[in-house]
Amino acid sequence: GSSSPSVDLTLIHRADCIMSNSAEFSRQVAQGELSEIGVQVITDTAVVEITEDSVRLCSAGADPSAESFEIPADLVLWAAGSRPSSLLPSLQIPLDPNGQVVTDRFMRVAAAEDGVGKLFALGDAAKCGTLTGSETPSTAQAAMQQADYVAWNVRASLQNDKLLPFRYQDLGEMLSLGEDSAAVSSLGLLKVKGSAGSNLRRAIYAARMPTTAQAAKVGLSWATDAAFGVLRKALQPK
Known part of the structure; x- marks a missing residue:
């Protein structure tokens, strides 16, 4: 038989914990998965x-010239998050320090007086407050909810109708953790992980597709991948 060469993996993170913006359940499941496959996690x-x-x-915040250490590395992968489009500064509209468009609770851009109500922003590009004053996370589910409110408010502003203040509803979190593992949590009641979590995540993802044809296409793609995965494992030398 053949044996695969051993690989030492190290995850380095500047914060004091990984996935600080995720649900506690998702964070715990991810940490367990990383530990199970032997990934060393170095935080702070x-x-x-x-x-x-x-x-x-x-150490984060320390003087590197006075305190530093090295670890050997054959390959380094860098994950640096995301930032708003570089187009936004050229639009001459208010941006926050992170480069996001500042909006009010109706998703209107806080522009000049004659521009208020004529321009809306949503998704990752916008820093949106809610009716309660809290900030909205930059996630797909938040953007989809914002789209409904913006569509209503654009129509309402054109017809001099009442605008709706944005109300974000946290429906939970789905986190893929590999080919056949995921963490799914919702409303503090539903918590599923592992293979069952992966199947549930895929079912929910397909159900959220805009059309039946798109849902069927996604489902067929996953089924094909699963079939080839089984075949690949069957053909591997023992």
């Missing part, structure tokens, strides 16, 4: 320098 640590064969690190 910043990257100072990446060389040809190592990564130099220091």
